[in-house]
Amino acid sequence: MAGGPQPPRAAGVSMTPQGLGELEQLVLLAVLRLGDTAYAVSVREEIERRAQRAISRGAVYVTLDRMERKGYLRSRRGPPTAARGGKAKRLFSVAAPGLKALRAALDGTQAMLDGLPPDLAWSPRR
Amino acid sequence: MSRSATLAERIAGFALPRGCREEILGDLLESGRGAGWLVRESVRIGVRYHGECYRDADDRLRIALLFALAAALVWIIPEATARTFGGTSLFTDPVTLAIVAMWRAAHLTSAAAAGLLLGRSALVASHASPSRAHVALGLIGLLFLLHPVRTALAASAALMLAAWIGTLARRSAEGGVSPDDSLSAG
Numbered sequence: 001m002a003g004g005p006q007p008p009r010a011a012g013v014s015m016t017p018q019g020l021g022e023l024e025q026l027v028l029l030a031v032l033r034l035g036d037t038a039y040a041v042s043v044r045e046e047i048e049r050r051a052q053r054a055i056s057r058g059a060v061y062v063t064l065d066r067m068e069r070k071g072y073l074r075s076r077r078g079p080p081t082a083a084r085g086g087k088a089k090r091l092f093s094v095a096a097p098g099l100k101a102l103r104a105a106l107d108g109t110q111a112m113l114d115g116l117p118p119d120l121a122w123s124p125r126r
Numbered sequence: 127m128s129r130s131a132t133l134a135e136r137i138a139g140f141a142l143p144r145g146c147r148e149e150i151l152g153d154l155l156e157s158g159r160g161a162g163w164l165v166r167e168s169v170r171i172g173v174r175y176h177g178e179c180y181r182d183a184d185d186r187l188r189i190a191l192l193f194a195l196a197a198a199l200v201w202i203i204p205e206a207t208a209r210t211f212g213g214t215s216l217f218t219d220p221v222t223l224a225i226v227a228m229w230r231a232a233h234l235t236s237a238a239a240a241g242l243l244l245g246r247s248a249l250v251a252s253h254a255s256p257s258r259a260h261v262a263l264g265l266i267g268l269l270f271l272l273h274p275v276r277t278a279l280a281a282s283a284a285l286m287l288a289a290w291i292g293t294l295a296r297r298s299a300e301g302g303v304s305p306d307d308s309l310s311a312g
Contacts, residue, residue, distance in 0.1 A: 041153050057167060058174025061150060066178070069253060080152075085135070087152030 020105040024072075026051055027063050028102045031073065031092050039078070039089045040064060064092060072098030134161030138168035143175050143256065179257035185250070189257045192249050196240040196265055200281075201272065203236030233273055237281035238288040240265055245292020252300075262289055 020028070030046040031038040044060045047053055067073040078089035094102075113120070135151065142150050150171060154164050180186050207229050217223075228235055244258055244265070265285060270278040 039153070040150070041156065056170065056174065057153075058171040061146070061171055062174050062178040065146065065253070066181075077149075081156075083156055083158075084152035085155040087148045087155065089152065090146065090149040 019108065020101050023055065023059060023063050024067060025102060025105050026053070027060065027067060028072065028094055028098055031094050032102075036091065036093075038092045043092070064090075067098065068092070070097070071095060072101055130161050134164050138164050141165075141168040141172035143172070176256045176260070179254040179260075185254045185257075188249050188251070189254060189261065192244065192247055192258075193261045193264055195247075196243050196261060197268055199240040199243065200236050200265055200268055200285075203239065204232040204272070207232035233269075233277050233281045234284045237265075237269060237285040241285040241288025241290075242292040244285075245289040245294075246296050247292075248296065248300075258289070258293075262286065 026047050027043060030043045030050075033050075034042050034046055040057070040060050043064065044055060044057060047055060047060075064073065064075075068075055072095060073092050074095050075090050075092050078091045080086045080088045135155075138154065139147050139151055150168070154167055159167075179189065241262075244261055250257060262285065266278075266282045269281045269285070272278070273281060
């Protein structure tokens with residue numbers, strides 16, 4: 001059992017009773033990275049490119065919908081284009097509760113990693 | 127746009143949830159793949175939305191409760207009428223005869239009542255609405271267990287019709303369309 005001092009938490013962050021799943025974290029991070037151009041296709045491509053994870057389109061759509069329902073994401077419609085058959089894009093941005101939940105989830109992961117042997121410990125560029 | 131592409135788009139649209147159909151179709155069309163791929167991928171995404179209904183424990187409980195209530199209607203009403211009304215009516219006026227006829231067709235009235243409950247009830251959250259189609263399938267299975275084939279077919283039709291009417295009433299009460307809000311995913 002690892003003892004020692006409690007890990008610090010980011011200011012104003014409390015652990016939510018319903019934490020974020022791994023895909024939810026990846027989706028939130030992808031939306032943050034993409035900024036104004038975040039929609040389902042670009043989110044999926046960003047996760048596949050950066051996290052080297054193959055995920056189905058359906059998984060991305062239901063995760064985006066769920067996160068919006070929870071208030072973690074906001075969506076708006078972009079302009080329709082001919083390449084899309086005249087259909088608009090649904091563009092996403094991260095809302096304040098989403099940022100808070102993401103920070104709490106990442107803090108939790110970091111707290112679990114703290115104190116582990118160096119070969120297991122996480123570093124951003126390992 | 128070719129005829130097959132238009133047809134594929136229609137089929138694909140039917141597989142997707144109402145609330146986000148346009149955006150998803152747009153995303154799929156953007157990839158510029160063929161009609162077969164469009165339909166396959168839409169069905170895969172639609173199936174994913176159907177599975178999403180059961181993700182939360184609270185949603186699962188509500189769906190189970192809705193099924194239990196509707197199943198109770200389908201089972202109890204014909205049982206009750208069979209036990210309480212075995213004879214013939216002494217009155218021959220049209221109103222009484224109509225009531226008696228309706229009472230005797232309890233398999234239809236119970237299926238219609240269950241269908242109305244299924245379509246109209248706000249027990250299931252709008253994002254879990256595709257589960258109403260699963261409940262309907264379960265109820266149809268139950269009808270075939272309880273009744274002979276011909277009766278079960280008629281009762282199933284009554285159930286689907288009433289569920290459709292109930293769905294329209296719910297949508298109108300909710301003031302229009304909300305995401306994923308349909309009896310089926312489409």
